[in-house]
Amino acid sequence: MAEAGSIHGHGEARVQGALVAALGRERALRLESGVELGPFTIAYQTYGRLDAERRNAILICHALTGDQHVASRHPVTGKPGWWESMVGPGRVIDTERYFVICANVLGGCMGSSGPTEIDPASGKPYGLAFPVVTIADMVNAQALLLDHIGIPDLFCVIGGSMGGMQVLQWAASYPDRVFAAIPIACAARHSAQNIAFHEVGRQAIMADPEWRNGDYLSFGTNPRSGLAVARMAAHITYLSETALHRKFGRNLQNRERITFGFEADFQVESYLRHQGSTFVERFDANSYLYITRAMDYFDLAAEHGGVLAKAFSGTRTRFCVVSFTSDWLFPTRESREVVHALNAAAANVSFVEIESDKGHDAFLLDEPEMFKILRGFLEGSAEHRGLRR
Amino acid sequence: MAEAGSIHGHGEARVQGALVAALGRERALRLESGVELGPFTIAYQTYGRLDAERRNAILICHALTGDQHVASRHPVTGKPGWWESMVGPGRVIDTERYFVICANVLGGCMGSSGPTEIDPASGKPYGLAFPVVTIADMVNAQALLLDHIGIPDLFCVIGGSMGGMQVLQWAASYPDRVFAAIPIACAARHSAQNIAFHEVGRQAIMADPEWRNGDYLSFGTNPRSGLAVARMAAHITYLSETALHRKFGRNLQNRERITFGFEADFQVESYLRHQGSTFVERFDANSYLYITRAMDYFDLAAEHGGVLAKAFSGTRTRFCVVSFTSDWLFPTRESREVVHALNAAAANVSFVEIESDKGHDAFLLDEPEMFKILRGFLEGSAEHRGLRR
Numbered sequence: 001m002a003e004a005g006s007i008h009g010h011g012e013a014r015v016q017g018a019l020v021a022a023l024g025r026e027r028a029l030r031l032e033s034g035v036e037l038g039p040f041t042i043a044y045q046t047y048g049r050l051d052a053e054r055r056n057a058i059l060i061c062h063a064l065t066g067d068q069h070v071a072s073r074h075p076v077t078g079k080p081g082w083w084e085s086m087v088g089p090g091r092v093i094d095t096e097r098y099f100v101i102c103a104n105v106l107g108g109c110m111g112s113s114g115p116t117e118i119d120p121a122s123g124k125p126y127g128l129a130f131p132v133v134t135i136a137d138m139v140n141a142q143a144l145l146l147d148h149i150g151i152p153d154l155f156c157v158i159g160g161s162m163g164g165m166q167v168l169q170w171a172a173s174y175p176d177r178v179f180a181a182i183p184i185a186c187a188a189r190h191s192a193q194n195i196a197f198h199e200v201g202r203q204a205i206m207a208d209p210e211w212r213n214g215d216y217l218s219f220g221t222n223p224r225s226g227l228a229v230a231r232m233a234a235h236i237t238y239l240s241e242t243a244l245h246r247k248f249g250r251n252l253q254n255r256e257r258i259t260f261g262f263e264a265d266f267q268v269e270s271y272l273r274h275q276g277s278t279f280v281e282r283f284d285a286n287s288y289l290y291i292t293r294a295m296d297y298f299d300l301a302a303e304h305g306g307v308l309a310k311a312f313s314g315t316r317t318r319f320c321v322v323s324f325t326s327d328w329l330f331p332t333r334e335s336r337e338v339v340h341a342l343n344a345a346a347a348n349v350s351f352v353e354i355e356s357d358k359g360h361d362a363f364l365l366d367e368p369e370m371f372k373i374l375r376g377f378l379e380g381s382a383e384h385r386g387l388r389r
Numbered sequence: 390m391a392e393a394g395s396i397h398g399h400g401e402a403r404v405q406g407a408l409v410a411a412l413g414r415e416r417a418l419r420l421e422s423g424v425e426l427g428p429f430t431i432a433y434q435t436y437g438r439l440d441a442e443r444r445n446a447i448l449i450c451h452a453l454t455g456d457q458h459v460a461s462r463h464p465v466t467g468k469p470g471w472w473e474s475m476v477g478p479g480r481v482i483d484t485e486r487y488f489v490i491c492a493n494v495l496g497g498c499m500g501s502s503g504p505t506e507i508d509p510a511s512g513k514p515y516g517l518a519f520p521v522v523t524i525a526d527m528v529n530a531q532a533l534l535l536d537h538i539g540i541p542d543l544f545c546v547i548g549g550s551m552g553g554m555q556v557l558q559w560a561a562s563y564p565d566r567v568f569a570a571i572p573i574a575c576a577a578r579h580s581a582q583n584i585a586f587h588e589v590g591r592q593a594i595m596a597d598p599e600w601r602n603g604d605y606l607s608f609g610t611n612p613r614s615g616l617a618v619a620r621m622a623a624h625i626t627y628l629s630e631t632a633l634h635r636k637f638g639r640n641l642q643n644r645e646r647i648t649f650g651f652e653a654d655f656q657v658e659s660y661l662r663h664q665g666s667t668f669v670e671r672f673d674a675n676s677y678l679y680i681t682r683a684m685d686y687f688d689l690a691a692e693h694g695g696v697l698a699k700a701f702s703g704t705r706t707r708f709c710v711v712s713f714t715s716d717w718l719f720p721t722r723e724s725r726e727v728v729h730a731l732n733a734a735a736a737n738v739s740f741v742e743i744e745s746d747k748g749h750d751a752f753l754l755d756e757p758e759m760f761k762i763l764r765g766f767l768e769g770s771a772e773h774r775g776l777r778r
Binding site for chain 2: 006032033035078124128129131133189190192193195196197200201204206207208209225226227229232236237241244245247248250258260261262263266268270272276289293296299317328346
């Protein structure tokens with residue numbers, strides 16, 4: 001049901017079922033590092049139709065390992081989109097009412113420019129020659145994509161986890177292009193513990209000899225083991241202890257008793273191994289390095305003299321901040337800090353902490369209270385914006 | 390100040406400054422797996438003097454990566470013993486009053502039989518030919534060590550984390566040999582989340598090509614990278630988010646600004662890398678597999694029809710259970726489960742949850758409240774046992 005529509009401009013190509021915009025051709029994108037990036041590509045999907053006034057666009061920002069396939073089948077895994085519970089006809093983000101855009105982040109591995117893509121300068125895959133990007137760079141690239149598509153401003157920008165970081169950055173960088181913003185299960189800066197977990201994942205990848213100092217695409221190798229370990233470590237942080245206990249406890253995997261060995265005796269081990277091995281089928285190790293780094297570097301207050309409220313001063317965006325009680329990766333107190341800053345900036349903000357034992361991943365799951373709250377928030381915002389029903 | 394003393398029997402040798410008892414020569418130790426292990430060695434240290442009645446012995450059980458050097462310089466790192474804040478002349482565990490024993494666990498890598506030691510059957514290092522051991526096996530080996538030294542029963546057995554698991558196992562397996570028991574920061578069974586973290590560490594080690602299917606000692610290689618990653622992942626779980634934030638926050642490491650690269654920009658990254666690289670200097674990768682596995686397998690209730698109280702039925706041991714508020718690896722609720730079971734068994738039990746933001750590692754650190762409580766508990770217990778001052 002992805003509709004490219006007639007609004008897409010020149011310089012478009014379809015790669016693996018996604019639209020790919022060629023950007024930064026006339027003028028390079030200046031990254032936060034100072035590097036000038038251009039030309040570059042952003043792969044994206046759209047769903048629904050842009051209205052005549054071009055005012056019903058919702059941008060969905062994906063998390064660390066997500067991509068543009070938010071509500072359509074993934075071309076590699078064949079699985080449904082990663083947020084089909086939220087996005088689709090009649091869903092909270094109703095594709096019969098809104099024009100939905102979801103773009104692979106800069107640095108990603110699903111068609112946007114990143115370490116797996118060909119460096120136009122060398123004709124070889126970028127690898128570590130790709131510049132390190134930030135959340136602000138991702139957002140700036142998305143803003144150029146909107147220019148390219150021809151969308152002056154967004155009705156709403158929404159995302160969870162790293163997607164939520166992008167939402168906050170959008171509201172800070174482009175206040176006039178964001179009518180409503182929904183940052184979910186995120187923070188205005190990455191914590192020491194979260195940086196630490198990311199560093200473990202990166203070290204696991206870089207310790208894999210197949211990584212070849214990041215040049216594995218040239219060598220025809222793939223640091224699968226390292227990436228799988230990185231994923232396993234990260235995956236634990238996406239769940240709550242309660243959820244792990246409820247799902248697996250100390251249950252054994254297809255056996256009556258422990259085997260006194262190092263096979264996956266416990267279901268939780270088998271589950272984790274599966275998470276690791278399926279992940280490497282769809283994700284790139286260098287992209288994992290780049291995107292975790294972008295999250296580590298995220299600190300919205302730092303850009304504003306250490307005062308988060310200044311990031312939102314004068315904002316007219318309507319915010320709905322969402323957290324989950326059992327999320328220990330982005331605990332509620334970090335959402336509260338965002339809310340306090342928004343309050344200090346006299347912003348229009350709703351905040352809800354949702355009771356859930358599903359941990360950080362709750363934002364991706366069937367959470368009726370989240371759906372209900374966001375449906376209400378979007379309907380109210382649509383009314384304020386004067387969108388037709 | 391380690392005193393071997395005259396009580397040590399025949400079959401002793403000093404290896405790297407530690408005493409090594411050769412055990413299981415006449416009769417092999419039957420492991421929980423059914424394997425008969427013998428002969429085998431247990432390396433240990435003692436401090437202080439055994440009194441004439443042989444009633445003042447305290448056994449200290451070490452944690453996952455600890456060893457017998459609890460209160461004397463480590464022969465490899467040159468660092469002080471791992472619990473010198475607790476153990477020594479005039480300390481809570483007063484070596485002028487008590488005879489302190491600390492043994493390297495079965496499966497360890499500091500002189501006790503384990504995967505790094507020579508298999509008498511083959512004349513080569515055991516590697517994965519070493520049988521998988523359990524916490525109960527470790528405790529049974531320690532009981533043989535006490536027989537060997539000539540200690541009929543312990544005044545006290547104490548330990549934190551995996552050491553606490555051994556304490557609980559001691560009280561369950563040898564109730565008549567344990568006058569007082571102090572399990573700290575532990576649980577009666579390993580949780581799904583903790584198994585998951587261990588599995589990540591094991592996968593990191595086994596993914597390292599230098600591991601050579603566990604046979605790296607024969608190949609002259611060493612899976613240092615994998616072991617370092619395992620340590621890094623585990624180390625995060627030993628600290629609290631608060632402690633990480635207080636110690637490091639988002640502070641940069643010897644630099645003014647982020648470098649837009651994958652070096653250790655943040656102090657927390659540099660700290661973790663240091664933890665990984667120093668750990669591999671003193672620890673063996675296969676031992677890490679074996680000892681984590683022993684912890685995963687620990688489930689004291691399972692041995693007693695699923696009823697933890699039955700593990701302690703009829704016990705006359707005096708218990709002091711200690712947990713820490715910010716310990717998320719072994720949270721207080723798991724200590725409470727132990728206390729409930731002890732109460733159900735009508736045991737003599739004190740329980741204290743200590744306010745600390747230092748996470749699981751608090752038990753190893755300067756925690757005045759813990760020292761005060763344990764000093765009081767030990768003095769009261771010594772009085773009940775009629776130990777001379």
